Amino acid sequence: MKQIQIFKTDNPRLFLFYPIFFLLFCALIAGLAWRQIIQKESFESQEVLQSMRRILNPGTRGNIYDRNGKLLVGNRPVFSAVAYLGALKDDLRKEYYTCVKLAKQKHSKIDFNAVRKEARLNVLQRHLDTINSIIGRNEKIKLKDLERHFSQRLLLPFPLIQDLSPEEYARLTEQIPVDAPIQLFTDSARYYPYGPAAAHVLGYVGTTLNIPEDGVPGKELTTFSLRGKVGKAGMEAFFDEKLQGTSGGDVWKVDPVGYQFQHVAHKAASQGAPIITSIDIDLQLTAEKALGDHTGAVVVLDVNTGEVLTMVSHPTYDLNELTPFIPQATYEAINDKGAWLNRATQGLYPPGSPFKLITTIAGMKANLIDEHTITDCKGKHYVGNRAFHCDRRSGHGLLNVEESIAKSCNILFYQTSLDIGNMALAEQAREFGLGEPTGIEIPFESSHTLVPDSDWKQNKQLGKWMPGDTTNMSIGQGYLLSTPLQMACFMASLARGETRTYPTLIHAPENHTQSSRQKSSPIGLSQEQYQMLLNGMEKATLEGTARRATLSNVRIASKTGTSQAWYQGKRRNIAWHAGFAPADNPTIAIVVMVEETEDDNNYGGGRTTSPIAKKVLRKALLSKTSS
Template sequence: MANDQHKEKAKVFSRRSLMLGGAQAALMSVLAGRLYYLQVLHSDEYTMLADENRMNIQLLAPLRGRVVDRFGVEIASNRHNYRVILIPEQTSSVEKTLDALAQYVPPDSIDRERVLKEVKKKRSFVPIPVVDNLTWDQFAQINVNSPDIPGIQMDVGATRDYHYGDLFSHLVGYVGAVSEKDLQNLEPDPLLELPEFRIGKSGIEKYYDTALRGKAGISRLEANAYGRTIRELNRQEGIPGNDVILTIDQQLQEFAAKRMGSESAAAVIMDIHTGDILSMVSVPAYDPNAFARGITSKEWKELVSNSKRPLGNKAIGGQYPPGSTFKMVVALAALEAGVITDSHQVYCKGHTNLGKHRFHCWKRGGHGKLNLEQAIAQSCDVYFYDIARKVGVDRIAEMSHRFGLGEKLDIDLYGEKAGLIPTKDWKLAVQGVRWQVGETYNVGIGQGFVLTTPLQLAVMTARLANGGKAVVPRLVRSIAGASPDETNRDSLAVAPDIGVSQAAMRPVLRGMNKVVNGKRGTARASKISTKGWEMAGKTGTAQVRRISKKERIEGVRKSEEKPWEERDHALFVGYAPYNDPRYAVAVIIEHGGSGSKAAAPIARDLLQETLRLDPLRRPSLDVLARRIPGESDA
């Protein structure tokens, strides 16, 4: 009985063993199946997730391209920024480390509060910048003593360096941190997200930012679950930015800026054939280095409140009545329209009347009888009232545009202004009032509504001097690494003719010659005496304020007697050498008084210096070998 039961029990047990074993096998199959599902079917997916987990992609900022002048002189380049970084976990006391470090750096260069705050906020292995812009000596000294300063790390970054300070501030501009607005407006580039990345904020730095910027490199880092970097998996160096080669001659630029001194003024010197701008000066200027490192609010306030507007580039953004420098255009309009010939004469008695209005010549007593050449040389206003009335404002406007006035010249800078060349339609459309003949008189002497920029005046002069070729100004000769046709507009053949006959041009140019070299020329005091370098040009004095009748009766005050803001703008446009023209210049001295006294001597000196330096005789540098940043320090 017991035996039977024993056997029965064993039988049940065996049966149940099979069932249990079967269940166990089934469950193991489930696990194996799951393993297959995860490790074979979905392996790619999870591999990707694992890589996402561990890989941290870090962008490597490329070295920004340099800006050099036409001979390769560095204007903007990258400088080593020696700095010290703190890794909190490597020191037992951040305070003590900072104390130790303070012995080797200038006082107040460590912002303790900020450092301590960041130490608290970040994980202990995250490096925190402590001091930067150290000199090599300071840097070396800290390096030697680093065993006594636990937790610090020496680091070399790159900052933008503008070697000539304020000399190129308006041209080259400066770089700065990426703002929210930049992020919205610029083409998306991951580099922009880098906290220390700098982009061009103005000038060439901004206009050619993409070329200068280069392409980001990538460093793939392996990081653990806490974000600590374990190692670098691979590294793909970025492509450094391209150098931008300007048309500017640094020496000439320096001379021009110095020559203009403390005036509020602008000057443009350009090659009349190529359009190369050899110098573009707007004074006063500012130090772009201050912007690159971050400007203080005090410095900013000073710049903004300065009545001489150091922040604006007057050469392209300042709009001034051209005054008498406009007279060549008026003359050409009249000659080409056939309303006068070059022998046309006018008698100047110091004023002319139009209805009840009296229009004065700058010379109270009048010039007497003048022909065109004489009228230009002596800048007789009455003569030009006469021919302006004859030709009409619309034809003057049409001629102005041929000389590049009243429109943007698309120079590679931001902030260029178009100026203003009025027409009858323009007045009706904008002011809703019909054009008055008297306004044509004013236009005839470059006053009234007419506004031009110094750049436009330089272009106008160049187109006069080169025999009517529509030369276009350019600031950039080439971009190293870019194909030449992208930037190089060197050939003269490209510039189309503006369609003004040589017959009309000749007397005008002769007049300009007489302005300087004639006995009665308005700028006869500013002639270039070196043989073969003679200058031709035209003075201009633009009224800032209308001269009232009362003043006329009481006697016009001399410019020097008026307050600075009320004084006339002094202008001069010119070119040289007269016999074989090559360079054109336009100078404006805000509230400088008269063109002949204030502007002409400067223009003369600029042209003379241009000829002395003559960029054509020196080899220019179009394609520069890339230099590594270390060398640029030397």
């Protein structure tokens, strides 16, 4: 038998293999080093990406307070019972095997996917039944919801029952063991202590899964977000960024299936910044009550600071019905009564007789009106062949400027407007900010307010500008469109003897100092001219059209109006009351606007809006005196 020499190392043929093996070993070591040293970080980050998940948790929104520190918008906790699926892993596995065993007994062929679903449903329903027995409900799990949760939101707790009542929450707190897989979960919903008051100003929120990261660690990780809130209207939308809290979050190590395995990092969420609005909720409630069931708006401004003390728009809605979500029926009910519209900032109306003040100012500036101006009102005024009527068909007789304003006689303004011309009148209106948004801190303020002129009419291809258009415009009719807020700004400006007021919903006491009050260019009237205007407005309150707004011991400057607008083919009156008080040292500017909604309403400025203005002014002046 030939013996094989194994250990002969001096065989020259073997020398060939040494360098080959050496090179191969080098390659192996280099590969090892490459993977262990050079690619170490890449593998580590890959491992992190595969095994870590992040949950983003939105911060609670900031509160909104009125100017006196009363809570207007807060947060209420919403409790729900949830199941932490990671803690149910063993139960799910055992139930799955049981279901498989049962299925094998029944059928020869098993649909494992269906069995898995059944096991999940059984386990979760069992826990839900425990909760049902504690709180006396009979809730069932929807398989569709459960499957969606397992496939998309496995890391998040599965909601079993949402929006528990305080009694249910208390019972579950006490009767669910501290370490059970079923726990209570707390979310927040917006809470409005005054319900429908100032609904259009405050606005409401909707839900979003788009939560800001706010420095929560693990930016590169697969992230699940709990539902957050986003402002949809009013101040909630305008100040959304400020109100949004800072997001918190958790980073979890997950097992291969995706269940929570180990808590790695946590960052607490924090509440958003608070906002102090200029709204005086007591005055707001008074105005809401005074406006009652009328469709319309009330705006009260602080003359000196431009702060909006009250902004009412009716019909309105209860903000609490829109949280935590807007039910379809509620949405439709609000839609049907036209309550989504904020009539104070979005409603477009011909301003009516309060616009006569602008015509007067334009006339005074053009030296067409002075203390000697006397108008003979015979009830109508002819422009060409067309008769333009005064409110009193029988005529007012001889009237000076103050009386024309007080009695809201049209004739003086028809004549003046025709003398100064459309462009000058439009220019004066624009000087007061009509025709452009006020810039108030509420989204969707109407940008369609209009001060018409001949160029505009031509551009719109509505024909040539006619003298009749000018006379219509002089009394706040025709194509003129403004919002109640714009008219309130005009009143505040007039009260200060200036041309512009920039309204704000933010209460800033530092603006109350003399140096930082609202300031714009003066109207451009002499003291006498301005006094004449004021006297006319005061007379309107004392003995004229606004006499229903008279308050004892307070001098009030007012101008009422009744304009006409066409709504769904029907002519409707728009009743106005605009003014400020006290007339000698103005602090409050007010505008009340009421729309006719029925054929038999027969609304008019003095009849309908002045009594409302009186109630609001009384409260406003009382508040001012007490503060």
